[in-house]
Amino acid sequence: MNWQDGQLIYNDKYKIEKYLGGGGFAVTYQAMHTKLNRRVVIKTPNISVQQDPNYPKYIERFKREAQMLAMCCADSHSHIVQIFDFFEEEGRYCLEMQYIAGESLWNYVQNHGALPEAEAVKYIRQIGLALVDVHNKGIFHLDVTPPNIMLNFDQRVPNSGKAVLIDFGIAGDISPPSTFSRPFGNKAFAPYELTYKGSRHSTVDVYCIAASLYYAVTGKCPTNSFNRKYEQEELIPPQQLVPSLSDAVNQAILQGMALEAQDRPQTMQDWLNLLSPLQGETGFTRNENHPTKLILASDVGVDYQNLEKLLKAGQWKAADEETTRVMLKVTKREEQGWLSSESIKNFPCTDLRTIDQLWLKYSNGHFGFSVQKRIWLECGGKVDYETDCRLGDRVGWRKQGSWLSNWLSYKNMNFSLEAPEGHLPAGLMAAMDGLLVGWSLVSRSDL
Numbered sequence: 001m002n003w004q005d006g007q008l009i010y011n012d013k014y015k016i017e018k019y020l021g022g023g024g025f026a027v028t029y030q031a032m033h034t035k036l037n038r039r040v041v042i043k044t045p046n047i048s049v050q051q052d053p054n055y056p057k058y059i060e061r062f063k064r065e066a067q068m069l070a071m072c073c074a075d076s077h078s079h080i081v082q083i084f085d086f087f088e089e090e091g092r093y094c095l096e097m098q099y100i101a102g103e104s105l106w107n108y109v110q111n112h113g114a115l116p117e118a119e120a121v122k123y124i125r126q127i128g129l130a131l132v133d134v135h136n137k138g139i140f141h142l143d144v145t146p147p148n149i150m151l152n153f154d155q156r157v158p159n160s161g162k163a164v165l166i167d168f169g170i171a172g173d174i175s176p177p178s179t180f181s182r183p184f185g186n187k188a189f190a191p192y193e194l195t196y197k198g199s200r201h202s203t204v205d206v207y208c209i210a211a212s213l214y215y216a217v218t219g220k221c222p223t224n225s226f227n228r229k230y231e232q233e234e235l236i237p238p239q240q241l242v243p244s245l246s247d248a249v250n251q252a253i254l255q256g257m258a259l260e261a262q263d264r265p266q267t268m269q270d271w272l273n274l275l276s277p278l279q280g281e282t283g284f285t286r287n288e289n290h291p292t293k294l295i296l297a298s299d300v301g302v303d304y305q306n307l308e309k310l311l312k313a314g315q316w317k318a319a320d321e322e323t324t325r326v327m328l329k330v331t332k333r334e335e336q337g338w339l340s341s342e343s344i345k346n347f348p349c350t351d352l353r354t355i356d357q358l359w360l361k362y363s364n365g366h367f368g369f370s371v372q373k374r375i376w377l378e379c380g381g382k383v384d385y386e387t388d389c390r391l392g393d394r395v396g397w398r399k400q401g402s403w404l405s406n407w408l409s410y411k412n413m414n415f416s417l418e419a420p421e422g423h424l425p426a427g428l429m430a431a432m433d434g435l436l437v438g439w440s441l442v443s444r445s446d447l
């Protein structure tokens with residue numbers, strides 16, 4: 001029997017609030033953790049699975065989903081749903097997860113229509129970067145579809161939307177990839193080799209995420225891969241449906257959705273590289289055929305060529321030090337070696353943008369002040385110590401959940417693309433009069 005709204009379970013620890021959905025294998029509920037007064041989500045195998053003679057086998061798989069999720073969110077990756085607990089209630093195993101307020105990408109587009117390109121790319125990039133980490137752990141999600149991408153907004157903070165990936169059911173082998181019992185079916189988003197051969201490879205996730213981006217920008221499901229393969233149906237290029245779509249995003253979608261796995265970018269990072277960094281948000285576009293040369297503009301005659309050279313060569317530490325140097329030069333504070341609140345306020349917008357765009361361009365949108373700004377907004381957009389700590393955790397500047405003394409020293413920063421998003425530039429923050437001042441730099445409205 002399904003649980004009813006208002007029902008208390010697990011020694012009154014949770015109160016079921018409402019049924020959220022059910023696929024072929026599981027039912028998902030919104031619930032309240034009564035002691036913590038925290039909203040959570042509880043996922044449990046459905047009735048037909050419970051009555052199946054193979055129930056113990058499903059439970060093993062379900063546990064695997066829990067373990068996969070626990071492993072994937074161990075870095076507290078904010079774009080993967082957090083797992084809180086795994087418990088048994090009257091023979092039913094339950095997974096307790098973070099509740100993501102908002103709507104799935106599927107529902108959002110159904111209710112509001114296609115997303116603007118920049119916004120869609122922002123969400124998909126967040127999921128893609130999370131998947132780069134997941135793949136590094138040897139796990140493939142295999143069900144990166146719009147219903148499994150939750151969009152979380154803070155109404156009070158403009159541009160604060162963030163995407164969170166849920167449902168590691170197929171990764172954990174609980175639901176076979178051919179679960180077509182869902183109302184929309186995931187066929188439109190899956191490559192044929194997943195359903196046909198049960199293929200597990202990064203190129204499956206590349207196909208799925210590219211198809212999800214197709215849906216986000218066009219509002220339409222792409223032609224399913226089976227019909228493309230066996231019925232010679234054509235995939236309509238997204239740009240044909242949305243003529244204003246940039247060439248870069250159109251190409252990224254088409255290459256990611258190449259019918260045969262060997263024709264797709266082979267890793268998630270390779271696919272993300274096809275998307276131009278934070279397009280539309282920074283006014284900086286990249287097109288493979290006509291790479292836009294950045295104009296290294298400065299209002300105060302500072303030369304950014306050396307910074308560009310170091311970033312281009314991937315010399316992240318030297319580039320970070322050069323960033324500190326040029327910023328002190330811009331503000332004529334070389335002697336002091338740090339920026340005051342006043343100098344941050346008056347930092348010329350042109351120079352701030354040039355530095356930011358250089359970092360964005362050569363890190364493919366992974367580093368830069370505007371990346372840090374986005375994360376700051378996602379953390380609530382305040383300049384206070386609590387936000388500071390949350391940010392420190394997000395960008396990897398302090399040891400998780402620890403106190404002030406555990407902020408990383410500059411020499412322990414991670415000067416590589418493996419570092420968390422927004423980790424660099426960091427030198428200036430370290431050189432400044434406390435981190436809070438640093439955040440007042442990234443909070444500038446012209447970033």
Ligand SMILES: Nc1ncnc2c1ncn2[C@@H]1O[C@H](COP(=O)(O)OP(=O)(O)O)[C@@H](O)[C@H]1O
Binds near residue numbers: 022024147148
């Ligand atoms: N953590 C969550 N926060 C909010 N809603 C969720 C969460 N997890 C699932 N949901 C909602 O429940 C639906 C089904 O959950 P999901 O884990 O995807 O199960 P299924 O295996 O049935 O696809 C999702 O599409 C989403 O709308």
Ligand SMILES: [Mg+2]
Binds near residue numbers: 023148
């Ligand atoms: Mg799902």
